[in-house]
Amino acid sequence: MSPLDEDARPVLVVGLGLAGALMTLALQRRGRTVVVADDGGAVTSRAAAGLVSPINGPRLSRPPRTSEWLAAATALYTDAEARLGERLWYPGPIRRLFRDADQARRWEERRAEPARAVNMGPAEPPGRHPQGLDPHGSGPILGGGRLDVAGLLAAVARERAAAGRLREAVDPGQLEPTPDGVRLGGEDYAAAILCQGWSGAAGPWLAGLPLEPLAGESLGLRLSAGAPAEPLHGAGWLVATGPDSARLGATHHRAVGGEPTAAGREELLAALPGLWSGSSEVVAHFAGTRVAVRDRAPVAGPHPRWPRLAILNGLGGKGALWGPWCAEAVAENLLDGAAVPAEIDPGRFGTVTCA
Ligand SMILES: Cc1cc2nc3c(=O)[nH]c(=O)nc-3n(C[C@H](O)[C@H](O)[C@H](O)COP(=O)(O)OP(=O)(O)OC[C@H]3O[C@@H](n4cnc5c(N)ncnc54)[C@H](O)[C@@H]3O)c2cc1C
Structure with missing residues (x-):
């Protein structure tokens, strides 16, 4: 002891x-x-x-500890909900929208590796995005979800x-x-x-x-067409936070952040048409500094x-x-x-x- x-x-x-x-x-x-x-x-x-995503980046990487990370996250978030008496953890697929045919091909190649297949569903043809914004198809990332931070x-x-x-x-x-x-x-x-x-x-x-600073910004949006049922990941990501509200993210710059910027807002809004259509209103603007280690x-x-x-x-x-x-x-x-x-x-x- x-x-x-x-x-x-x-x-x-x-x-x-x-x-x-x-x-x-x-x-x-x-x-x-x-x-x-x-x-x-x-x-x-x-x-x-x-977002808790086991598959990340253009290379669709899945580090060897991923299953351990997911198991610990699921257990702690489930326990937190019981302890705190609130819904905080929303497990479910994250939809990766393919940029082009190459990305769709790479998805299937990567999925052929058994370790990755656990967290990657089969590539799907256009039509899974409710507004048709998936001209090259999409793939579901499995085993993760969203934490209400x-x-x-x-x-x-x-x-x-x-x-x-x-x-x-x-x-x-x-x-x-x-x-x-x-x-x-x-x-x-x-x-x-x-x-x-x-x-x-x-x-x-x-x-x-x-330690290295990595500045990042995100936007809180109200969406006239309602928010997507699944988190969407394309050039950026769009994640529902309520029936007609969502978070749009995220920027990455090697600097200390913390203050919302006009350039950050512009960069984020430029990615929105590839993720969701219909009119939207920016209701919040967030900025922070991630801490990366060498x-x-x-x-x-x-x-x-x-x-x-x-x-x-x-x-x-x-x-x-x-x-x-x-x-x-x-x-x-x-x-x-x-x-x-x-x-x-x-x-x-x-x-x-x-x-
Ligand atoms: C735009 C953006 C989007 C992101 N999206 C995701 C995502 O989808 N999924 C994900 O996993 N991660 C995401 N991240 C990363 C995630 O935000 C960080 O990994 C995480 O929030 C870091 O938490 P932290 O507690 O280490 O730091 P912080 O959030 O900075 O918290 C540290 C706290 O300690 C306080 N503090 C410092 N010194 C003292 C003191 N002396 N006394 C009392 N309090 C003190 C600070 O004021 C602060 O409140 C995102 C980051 C950004 C910027």
């Missing part, structure tokens, strides 16, 4: 974006009391559509506030890790987990990690120097897909002493420094 198992002190989660929410849930599932520090930001998590963050904040365990922002520079816990002012925690998104890159504990894997696990100070960051554009698996790995490390997989271990770069 690890020492933390016998340690009744609460665990502090710093930051309530998607990472902080997942970390809170993973710890609560294990019976831990969690105090969440929230500064009300989470602009990046609120920009996300929450904003709904999850609000529900976790409400639940922790009701328990008297939600606090305002903390200054990470004031955290004092010790070999058996973390102190903050006069308070004593069994452990602390830094879930700060891009603002963590500037803080003391993550210095030295090769080796394109998240950073999840104990700080190399302080085992009771953990990190969950670097979720890139796939936080809703691989975030739950990472959060479970961090929780298991803290509670059971299980090593986190080497590819997400913050110590893999050997460069993390501290205050």
Whole structure:
């Protein structure tokens, strides 16, 4: 039994974006009391559509851990719905609209590989798009779905506030890790987990990690023709958020984001005619900064120097897909002493420094 198992002190989660929410849930599932520090930001998590897609990019890639990521996501989101009493997880196919005949051919080639076939249904001829915007056909991506990210963050904040365990922002520079816990002012925690998104890159504990900003924007739309039943993925993506509302995304630029731009809006609206027709109205504009890591894997696990100070960051554009698996790995490390997989271990770069 690890020492933390016998340690009744609460665990502090710093930051309530998607990472902080997942970390809170993973710890609560294990019976831990969690105090969440929230500064009300989470602009990046609120920009996300929450798509959980096991097949990605023009190469239709499916990394080897995909089944593990999906299993962890499904289990955590199902558990979150029961714990928080709200519908948050919408499993179902995502429709990939083929750009040309080449893409349709590549789909069938990739589907011939057994590992991919699990998540790729047969290519379908034109006509599956309800408005006929699939002249080269389409293919269903299976096994994923959509997480209502904003709904999850609000529900976790409400639940922790009701328990008297939600606090305002903390200054990470004031955290004092010790070999058996973390102190903050006069308070004593069994452990602390830094879930700060891009603002963590500037803080003391993550210095030295090769983190890169990837700005992104999305639009909230009201659609006169009603929203599509399935999330659509073509030049961009369009995901229903209500009967006549949808999220249109997303832009990608190697920069720090966070402020909606006219250029971002224009870029997004240029992709809409390929996804959906009928008149539309922009009702919201979101912008955030994804955190990418040089080796394109998240950073999840104990700080190399302080085992009771953990990190969950670097979720890139796939936080809703691989975030739950990472959060479970961090929780298991803290509670059971299980090593986190080497590819997400913050110590893999050997460069993390501290205050
Ligand atoms: C346009 C766009 C679309 C996207 N679409 C998808 C998608 O469809 N599917 C998907 O899986 N991913 C998507 N992503 C990526 C996803 O948003 C991220 O992976 C995820 O939201 C990162 O969450 P985070 O909690 O690490 O960071 P953040 O959302 O940045 O949250 C970190 C939080 O910590 C707070 N914080 C920092 N320091 C402190 C402190 N000292 N005290 C208290 N709070 C603090 C911050 O203010 C913030 O609220 C998208 C991203 C963008 C930009």
